[in-house]
Amino acid sequence: MLKIVKRWFMAFFTLCFLASACRHDPIVQPVTENTCDSTNVSFKKSVMPILNKHCNSCHGSNVQTHGIILDNYAGVRIFALEGSLYGAIIQNGDYAPMPYSAAKLDVCSIALIHNWIREGIKDN
Numbered sequence: 871m872l873k874i875v876k877r878w879f880m881a882f883f884t885l886c887f888l889a890s891a892c893r894h895d896p897i898v899q900p901v902t903e904n905t906c907d908s909t910n911v912s913f914k915k916s917v918m919p920i921l922n923k924h925c926n927s928c929h930g931s932n933v934q935t936h937g938i939i940l941d942n943y944a945g946v947r948i949f950a951l952e953g954s955l956y957g958a959i960i961q962n963g964d965y966a967p968m969p970y971s972a973a974k975l976d977v978c979s980i981a982l983i984h985n986w987i988r989e990g991i992k993d994n
């Protein structure tokens with residue numbers, strides 16, 4: 871008898887635990903989906919910091935690999951218009967994949983650069 875009661879208690883607590891785990895699900899959703907606001911992208915506030923962090927050790931004013939300079943608007947605009955900026959970061963085989971021999975940019979960073987280009991390559 872005691873055994874059956876114990877088993878019911880175990881089942882009850884397991885169910886409670888599972889139910890509470892489900893309720894908290896939204897917290898473990900990927901952060902990028904909720905926190906990545908990729909509309910009205912600002913060149914200065916969003917695009918430039920990504921390029922400075924991931925690209926400009928090789929494409930800045932000091933080191934200009936392949937003559938590519940991505941540390942100012944005029945420089946970035948050239949490669950954004952030409953298509954190689956976006957082509958390089960989505961790594962679909964049309965351009966040399968960037969960042970060079972490093973992990974692909976995160977989904978949010980790619981979305982920000984993509985939308986900044988689509989919204990007209992503004993110096994904003």
Ligand code: HEC
Pocket residue numbers: 921924925926927928929935936938940949954955958959964965966968969970971975
């Ligand atoms: C460690 C150095 C390094 C970093 C960091 C780097 N690049 Fe490059 N980049 C290169 C080299 C080397 C090439 C030439 C590769 C080739 O032609 O195979 C290149 C080429 C390019 C090209 C021309 C691609 C083509 O096929 O025409 C673009 C555009 C570019 N990089 C953009 C970027 C962007 C954007 C980032 C950051 C997300 C970045 N790079 C980060 C070294 C780097």
